Amino acid sequence: MLDEIADLLERSQFLLSLGKVDQGKKTCLEAVKKLNDLSKKDSDIPRNVIKEVSQYALKVYDSNMTTNDKIIWLNSKVNKETIYPVLRFGGLSSTDQLFSKEHEEEELLLPINAKYEKINDSTWSLNHTDLINLYQDKLSNCSFVSSFLSLVHSGNESKLFDIITPHGPSEYYNVSLRFNGAVRKVTIDNKLPILGDKSRSITIRSSSDQNLFWPALIEKAYLKVMGQGYSFEGSNMASDTYTLTGWIPEIIYIKDGRMPNTNYELCKKYGHLTSLGIGTGKISKQLSEKTGFISNHDYVLLKGMENEDLTIINPWLENEDCRKIIHNNRNELFQFNYLYVNWDMDSIFKYKTTINFIYNGQGLDTKPQFTISNPTDEPQDMWVFLERFISKNDAAVISMDLYESGFKVISPDQYNSLSVGKVTNSHFDLLRITMEPNSSKTLLVNCSITTSMSLTLFNNVSSELGLTRAKAKYGKVVKFDDEWDFTNGGGENTYSTYLKNPQFDIEVTDSTDVFITLESNQVSTFHMFYWNEQDKNKSMREFKSGDLLIDPPYLSGTQSCHLNHLEPGFYRIICSCRDPETRDKFKLSVYHCEGEIKISKVINPLGLxxxxxxxxxxxxxxxxxxxxxxxxxxxxxxxxxxxxxxxxxxxxxxxxxxxxxxxxxxxxxxxxxxxxxxxxxxxxxxxxxxxxxxxxxxxxxxxxxxxxxxxxxxxxxxxxxxxx
Missing domain, CATH: 2.60.120.380 (Jelly Rolls)
Structure with a gap:
């Protein structure tokens, strides 16, 4: 009965995350009733287990879901499957055998010459020799197999073994994989695909024990999450290791054929690398035959972080010549593009805080921005990890930018840019920051699609130190949307048509700091002049440099300017492109702290x-x-x-x-x-x-x-x- 109760609690939280409160609480009450019935019966289930689950159910019913929790449960729908986070009840979890249940599933996509068969004779062991003999054959999943092998070679095979339950023959298995911001329970049956040619395999296998199937069951759960079945098109080793272990992934680009020394220095400093791999880029067939390296392929890196030759293992075994240990000079990596690293953050940092959010940023001021602070009198190393959740529209790029301020960034040139993140099409990004004493910085997240994301800050300062939404320095803003068209596209002030450009009257009531932005896709700028109240709504008739207050250069994209203590009075702004033939939209924004600022467009300046x-x-x-x-x-x-x-x-x-x-x-x-x-x-x-x-x-x-x-x-x- 515990399996039914766990299912009800999962569905209850999913409904609550959707905002269906009545249905969610009703479903939770069903779980509570079953628990009451269970507590009145004699059962093999320990009483303390029933008590733990009962306490959890009451919390689900009574508590208001936080935004963090809602986003985690909302993202349980993955590739037509509903895969819930693992529930924990003290020392128990919903993946334990006490909570196992029958599970009808749609089998994963198979090649034409393969069929599913139940696994009847299986070895459930941690024999090191059999595990290091795991290999990839017909399936293009070198990243997954390399991740598995790397973890085995680093002595973490028991960590892999623990993510699948039960450890023995069963109709169904639960596999705990980390994705979409949580460890999630992936349920699979005991069927694996078998090829017509028994000498070949579409699953991960061991060359020394053909009955070692538990790695293939984990692989099946992984492929279920990825959504392509056994027609998998590949991932990368760092991401797959994260999915298997939760260890933070990092992809480092290899330039000029040389192993990056920066990562070697980090390894010496922190000493907690848990997985290493190396990946090739696209290699021609002729060069592949000459060098022995495979195009777009991941290898396990066993040795080579220090000033020594690299030792590489190929996860692919098509024949005896394919699977081999390769020794290569660390400065002759011309066929390799990527170094894959995973970090055990629990061994590096004492504390971490996570914030989940939905990315829907269009303009800069609507993108998610977070303040990171160091309240101590000493420099502090902090790492920030960004995860983009798996979604239907999975072709996307992400990056993180870092600014000196702590305040919300309105314009790219508003504050000193400390780091402009490299764009990646991976689901993950990692940024290392050294925070000066008593300082704050602003982290800005970029993504090319609307999606859910998770951001985690690792530090050694305090569990109270977290990520907060960046606040604007200017509490007020006035915005005006307009465009340059054939009637008012006047060009820069050296053209005869300059005064045709859109003109705006600005009225300031109190002395205040002001930040002005002009957002457009063109090479443009704005000029700001001192103005007289009696000339309000009258066209400017000449370019008086003596009245000019702001004269920024013409730049592509957003143009901005900061004014300290702008005095009360009237001002005139003219927005212009460099080219008088420009036809496009723009947005003028005036951010300020005190008083009131009014913006009005100058219309029909010569008369009604x-x-x-x-x-x-x-x-x-x-x-x-x-x-x-x-x-x-x-x-x-x-x-x-x-x-x-x-x-x-x-x-x-x-x-x-x-x-x-x-x-x-x-x-x-x-x-x-x-x-x-x-x-x-x-x-x-x-x-x-x-x-x-x-x-x-x-x-x-x-x-x-x-x-x-x-x-x-x-x-x-x-x-x-x-x-x-």
Whole structure:
């Protein structure tokens, strides 16, 4: 009956993790009722076992699941199988024989020429000779077999033996494997695939004892988790050793054919390597035949961490020539790309803390970020281990970045970058950190898909020292989404169209530290100017360097700037790309600590009603444009620009522009309304404003200093409708 009770407790916690509280508690109550019935009967089950399970069931029913626990139980669905974490009841676990049960399973995918047979005659021993004679044959799982052999050669065969129960003939076996953030119980039956050719094998076998099947049963459980059955396409040795033992994996790239000395130094410092392997990259058939090394293949590394030749074992046995010990110069590893290492962290660090989370980061400020602190007066070594859970979409890359601060990172250049992690398609990543006394750092996690992940911090400071979500230095933020399009893509400030770029008014109410970011996929920047309240929502008319507060360079991607103690007042920001032809979206964000900051976009800067007209000079030096007003109290603004290419593209500062001026006269009275006597050849054109209080007919006179050619564009703006 204990098997039924354990099954109910597993399903209860899975339902609770899904948020199905009523169903979860109802299922847990069923387990409690069965326990009550069991306690009233005479049974071979020890009373202390029943008591332990009862106490556990009450905790499941009463406790609120933590986020850490929810994520662990939520990720029990793996490759169409439900594989729960191992339940522990004091000295017992749900993998023990007391909890074993029948288990109907869908057999793993097999090659055409193989079939399943029950294992009737099996050797359950730890004979060292038989175990070091384990080999890979037809199945492409060199990583798994190499992991197994490495553990045997390092004297850890009993650790492998302990992960499968029971140790003897049975219809079903439980195998404890570590993946998706926990040790999980994988249940399999006693059937293994047999090939038609009895001299060959699709499972891991021993050349000295063909009846040694318990390693193949563990292999079957492993392949069940991987989801490809006996059509397995391979993994890597470090990851497989982690799945078998929980020892932390590390993959180190071999460069220029030389064994990395850094890992040798770490080995001398910590001395707790538990598994070693080495892997080749892609090797041509001709080179493979010449060197004897197999393409994309993992080997067991027995010797070679110090300044000595390497001793390598090939896990593959197709014939006697394949399985052999290879001695190779440690500085002539040109066919090898990877060094696989696993660390027994319990022997290196006293404490560890783990946080589980769901990765769904799109922008930098939404990616998971964690603060790591050293509160002591001494430097401290700390290691951080990241695990990406197995999911349906398993093609992904991960990395970890480290920043100097402890605060949440908003922009990549906001804080000093201490380490930019190498991207890996493995499920794991390891980062070693030496923390200065009384310091904090920010760890940022990157992943290419939405998935569940686990992050563990190892340290020798305290069990209380953990990972906390990084907090923003700036408690407030104002964001504005916009885009550069054909109407406002003005380019950098050396172009005639610069003032067409999106402009924003910024109002600051209290002195505060400010951090401003411009997020885009383009080479872009933002300029910030001192501004006047009376000019709010009026277009900027020239680039005044004297009013310029921020002038960052044009950069690709996110651009940012920090301002200490920005005083209350009004400011203007212009967002621009280097290229005036750019069409793309962007986001402007202003982060701050104190008071209130308001952002508003400058819209229709010349007026509520807009009109546009163009004309060619045709070797003339003046042109008249009549217009009419039919209302009172008219506020007009004019923007006049010259182009030598008919406005087909933006012009640069070096392009010739004639001096121009403009005036307004009344056609009804033949009197001047506003006369401008100053000439101007600004790259941004000339602007002028005019107040006309009465309706009537008027003329805009546009002049240039000397006759010539080119095109003029005039934009009229008014608070009332005007007619040209």
């Amino acid at each position: 009603f807009m009109e546009r007209i163009t004309f060619d000079w045709n070797n003339m030096n003046r042109n008249k444009i009549p217009f009419s007003l039919k209302t009172y109290q008219n506020k007009l603004s004019f923007h006049i620009q010259h182009s030598s290419n008919n406005f087909t593209k933006a012009e640069k500062v070096v392009t010739y522009r004639p001096n121009m001026r403009a005036s307004i006269f009344s056609l009804d009275t033949s009197q001047p309304v506003k006369v401008n006597e100053e000439w101007n050849n600004s790259i941004y054109g000339i602007f002028f404003d005019c107040q006309i209080n009465n309706p009537g007919n008027f003329v805009l006179l546009v002049e240039r200093f000397e006759p010539g050619v080119g095109t003029v564009e005039i934009n009229f703006g008014c608070n009332n409708r005007l007619y040209i």
